[in-house]
Every structure is written in C-alpha cells, then in structure tokens.
Amino acid sequence: xxxxxxxxxxxxxxxxxxxxxxxxxxxxxxxCERCREELAGLREAAxxxxxxxxxxxxxxxxxxxxxDQARSERQNVVPLRRPRRWTPVLAATTAVAAAxxxxxxxxxxxxxNSNDPLESVLSKPGSKLVSxxxxxxxxxxxxxxxxxxxxxPPAPASKTYEAxxxxxxxxxxxxxxxxxxxxxxxxxxxxxxxxxxxxxxVEPSGGSPQPTSKPFVLSGAVS
Amino acid sequence: MDRDLAHLxxxxxxxxxxxxxDEALAELYDRFGGVAYGLALRILRDESLAQDxxxxxxxxxxxxxxxxxxxRARASTWILTLVHRRxxxxxxxxxxxxxxxxxxxxxxxxxxxxxxxxxxxxxxxxVQEALRQLPPDQRExxxxxxxxxxxxxxxxxxxxxxxxxxKSRMFTGLTRLRDLLAQAGLxxxxx
Numbered sequence: 001x002x003x004x005x006x007x008x009x010x011x012x013x014x015x016x017x018x019x020x021x022x023x024x025x026x027x028x029x030x031x032c033e034r035c036r037e038e039l040a041g042l043r044e045a046a047x048x049x050x051x052x053x054x055x056x057x058x059x060x061x062x063x064x065x066x067x068d069q070a071r072s073e074r075q076n077v078v079p080l081r082r083p084r085r086w087t088p089v090l091a092a093t094t095a096v097a098a099a100x101x102x103x104x105x106x107x108x109x110x111x112x113n114s115n116d117p118l119e120s121v122l123s124k125p126g127s128k129l130v131s132x133x134x135x136x137x138x139x140x141x142x143x144x145x146x147x148x149x150x151x152x153p154p155a156p157a158s159k160t161y162e163a164x165x166x167x168x169x170x171x172x173x174x175x176x177x178x179x180x181x182x183x184x185x186x187x188x189x190x191x192x193x194x195x196x197x198x199x200x201x202v203e204p205s206g207g208s209p210q211p212t213s214k215p216f217v218l219s220g221a222v223s
Numbered sequence: 224m225d226r227d228l229a230h231l232x233x234x235x236x237x238x239x240x241x242x243x244x245d246e247a248l249a250e251l252y253d254r255f256g257g258v259a260y261g262l263a264l265r266i267l268r269d270e271s272l273a274q275d276x277x278x279x280x281x282x283x284x285x286x287x288x289x290x291x292x293x294x295r296a297r298a299s300t301w302i303l304t305l306v307h308r309r310x311x312x313x314x315x316x317x318x319x320x321x322x323x324x325x326x327x328x329x330x331x332x333x334x335x336x337x338x339x340x341x342x343x344x345x346x347x348x349x350v351q352e353a354l355r356q357l358p359p360d361q362r363e364x365x366x367x368x369x370x371x372x373x374x375x376x377x378x379x380x381x382x383x384x385x386x387x388x389x390k391s392r393m394f395t396g397l398t399r400l401r402d403l404l405a406q407a408g409l410x411x412x413x414x
Binding site: 011015016 | 243245248252258260262264265277278296297300307350351354376378387396401
C-alpha cells in the first residue's frame with residue numbers, strides 16, 4: 001500500500017524509520033519544502049527528548065580520545081592561505097554527497113560515497129558549493145569545472161534534464177541527464193566562470209539547443 | 224588554552240569548529256558531552272557502545288561543521304540529532320536486543336552525582352514535565368521510538384496497533400511536545 005510520504009516526517013525526526021522508508025522519505029524531503037519546514041520544528045522537539053534522558057557522566061578519557069582523533073585528522077590537511085571550506089581530508093573521509101544532503105535536511109545518515117566527480121571538484125582548494133534551492137547545489141572548482149548534485153526524480157518518459165551555463169543572458173547547453181532516485185551527480189560539460197548561473201530545464205529526449213521551458217533549478221551567480 | 228569561549232553562543236563555537244579549531248570542539252563537548260552520553264547510554268545500555276556513539280557523533284561534527292553552518296538551525300539540535308542517530312544505528316546492530324522487554328532501562332544515575340550546568344538540569348525538568356503532560360499513548364510512542372530505538376513498524380507490532388496509529392501518535396505527540404516546550408519558554412533557554 002503506497003503511503004503518504006508526509007506522514008513519515010515525525011517517525012523520521014525520531015529516527016524511527018527502517019532503511020527503506022528512510023531512503024524514500026529522504027527523496028521526498030529533497031522535493032518537499034513543507035516537510036523540510038515541519039522537520040525543522042520536530043527536530044527541535046526530538047532534541048529536547050535527548051535532554052530529557054537520565055544524566056550520565058562520560059568517562060574523562062572520552063573527551064581526550066575525541067580531541068586526539070580530531071587533531072590527527074586535521075594534521076592530514078595541507079594548510080591553505082585562506083580559511084578553507086572544502087578540504088581533501090573532508091572530502092575523503094565523509095560522504096561527499098552529504099554536502100548537498102545537509103542542505104536538503106538530511107543531517108545524519110551516511111550516503112553513498114562513490115560519487116567521484118563531485119569529490120574531485122570539492123577537493124580542490126578554492127572550490128565552492130553554490131546552492132540551487134532545495135534541490136541541491138552545484139560544486140564549482142577554481143578552474144570552472146563543475147558538478148551538479150541534485151535530488152530530482154527520474155525524468156518522465158521521452159523527456160530529459162538539460163543543464164545550462166547562463167552568462168550575460170546567453171544559455172549554453174551543458175549536458176543531458178535522466179535523473180535517478182536519490183541524488184544525481186552530473187558533470188557540467190561546459191566551464192562555469194565567475195558571474196555565470198547554472199540552470200536545469202526539462203527538455204524533449206535528445207535535448208534542445210536552447211531552453212524550451214523555464215528552468216526549474218537555478219543556481220545563484222558563481223562568484 | 225586560556226581563550227575564553229564560554230561567552231560565545233553554541234553557533235559561534237560551531238563556526239570555530241568549522242575552521243578546525245580544536246579548542247572550540249572541546250568547548251562543544253564540554254557543553255553537550257554529558258547530555259550526549261546520557262542519551263547514548265539510555266539507548267544503548269552499554270557504556271562502551273555509548274562512548275563509541277558519542278565519539279562518532281562529535282567527529283562527524285568536526286568533519287562537517289562547515290557544511291552545517293549554512294543551515295541556520297540550532298547547533299545543539301544538530302549535535303544531539305547526530306548522537307541519537309549514531310546510537311540508534313548501533314543499537315539496531317545489537318540483534319540480541321530485539322527480544323528484550325521494552326521496560327528494561329538502565330538504572331538512572333542520581334542527578335546530583337553528575338556535574339552539569341544548571342541550565343541543562345532545568346531543561347531536563349521542563350522536558351520531563353512536558354512528557355508527563357502528554358496523553359499516555361503519545362508519550363509511549365515517543366519514548367519507545369526515541370529512547371528504545373524501535374522503528375515505527377516494530378513499535379506497531381509490539382503494541383499490536385496499526386502502523387497508521389503509531390505514526391499519528393508520534394506526530395501528535397512530537398507536535399504537542401514542541402508546543403509545550405515553547406510555552407514553558409524552553410525555546411529561549413535552549414539558545
């Protein structure tokens with residue numbers, strides 16, 4: 001029996017879903033602003049339940065263990081001149097798709113870490129993640145190389161998603177993709193320079209030379 | 224080590240963590256480590272597993288704080304969400320737990336034996352009082368879901384209730400809890 005995905009928001013906030021329901025709900029969450037807003041409030045209440053648990057005193061060595069481990073991870077990082085946002089060690093040791101996932105309200109679950117294109121962009125110093133609203137974002141490397149991380153459902157039959165790099169009002173086709181359950185990781189086939197915007201439209205199969213519909217995903221301008 | 228981070232908000236401390244400031248991580252641990260451990264122990268009922276859960280959660284904070292910052296959500300909510308998540312992941316791997324009666328909880332430690340901030344102790348009282356004000360079936364759904372780490376389906380089976388009923392108790396209970404806490408002014412004091 002198919003269930004109303006909205007009804008899973010409270011069990012999700014309580015971490016009371018099995019894996020399959022959880023995956024389904026996270027896909028829904030990526031597309032449903034209402035659920036993300038609701039989840040924000042319910043998570044506060046769930047965190048209050050955490051405070052309501054009986055107090056216990058952690059052993060003193062736990063603090064030291066955490067700090068030692070944290071410091072040892074930091075030592076692997078090549079120092080950068082300016083505050084870094086994306087580091088090789090972060091990219092390597094954490095689920096990279098989490099970059100998009102946290103923005104989508106998926107805070108705590110580990111995601112598939114096999115998304116190499118995204119990792120390769122985000123691991124470059126000076127790379128950044130530009131939000132594309134609640135669908136996800138686009139990682140842009142210092143060289144203009146860019147990768148989309150978007151939670152979009154599979155494209156309808158005989159349709160495709162088309163990425164665009166828009167600059168000075170001119171849209172350049174930047175690749176086709178079909179979407180998949182979960183997060184789609186898609187290389188942008190054209191460089192994304194400063195002042196550009198990345199957009200995605202739904203086009204007839206085979207793509208179009210120019211957008212035929214309004215973009216349903218649009219990034220902020222890349223700085 | 225003489226920097227005084229105590230006057231900073233949780234979010235400000237977290238933004239230092241995002242810049243790989245380990246003293247800031249220590250400060251966050253000092254603020255939330257006790258609550259985190261209490262929660263993990265409540266769920267896992269095993270000191271060594273509870274330590275693992277807390278450690279993994281704080282390291283996740285360390286690794287991903289920069290990504291979380293843009294969220295504008297409360298730092299404490301995020302940290303405790305991570306701790307809960309890790310604890311639930313671990314408890315679900317403990318298969319022998321499955322057959323245990325729901326009632327078995329660890330012996331609570333007397334509050335006065337645990338050094339913690341007065342603010343946390345106050346919050347705990349408010350939360351426990353709010354829980355007492357919930358209808359028993361809603362309270363049960365929240366407690367068994369959140370503290371016992373049961374999924375909604377397991378809960379439905381154990382309580383002999385339809386899944387829809389469990390979902391609705393969780394939703395109504397959590398919403399009401401949120402409202403009760405807001406009335407009690409906990410929103411502000413958690414800041």
